[in-house]
Amino acid sequence: MSSANEDKNILARWWGALKRPSARYAAGSLLGVGVIAGIMLWGGFNTVMEATNNEQFCISCHEMEENVYREYQNTIHYSNRSGVRATCPDCHVPKEWTHKMVRKIQASNEVWHKLLGSIDTPEKFEAKRLQLAQNVWRSMKKTDSRECRNCHDFESMDYTKQGRRGRAQHIEGFDEDKTCIDCHKGIAHSLPAMVEVDPSAAMGDGKRH
Secondary structure, three states: HHHHHHHHHHHHHHHHHHHHOHHHHHHHHHHHHHHHHHHHHHHHHHHHHHHHOHHHHOOHHHHHOHHHHHHHHHOOOOOOOOOOOOOOHHHHHHOOHHHHHHHHHHHHHHHHHHHOOOOOOHHHHHHHHHHHHHHHHHHHOOOOOOOHHHOOHHHHOOHEEEHHHHHHHHHHHOOOOOOOOHHOOOOOOOOOHHHHOHHHOOOOOOOOO
């Protein structure tokens, strides 16, 4: 009889523990749920980030597809002898997570203007081309052309394989602490028709390279 009672007592204690979990067990459960939820949220967030960080997403916007994307298709960044293509995010979205988040937040303003139809016709786009270009140039100047350096590393440049003019300009530019955008405006998109309004826009030769 005593053995049977002991078994009953053990079962009763187990059942009571299940009905009234200890504080340590409850804390562990909450922590586990939190970790799993965090992983799911982070995975979902990164999935959305990647889905909005590719060329197809960028050109799904009418303004992009009908204007700057068509220009970009005629440049060396789109088609070249080495077959290495720089897409929209390569040039306009930072690789580092913190800077990427800042850029994505800034892009919300672009969504707002998309809804407003600020540049939804070629005429509207051309009217704002200089302002839009200046925004990008200013941003690239501020970051020392950070996104250019995703592909172009000054330390890896072999001057002996560059043309005479390019070699001289690169050496001079480095000596004067210039950054890529100081000389390479218009390399992927047409320069604004109102370039005379902004003299700095003429620092390059106005041609595509």
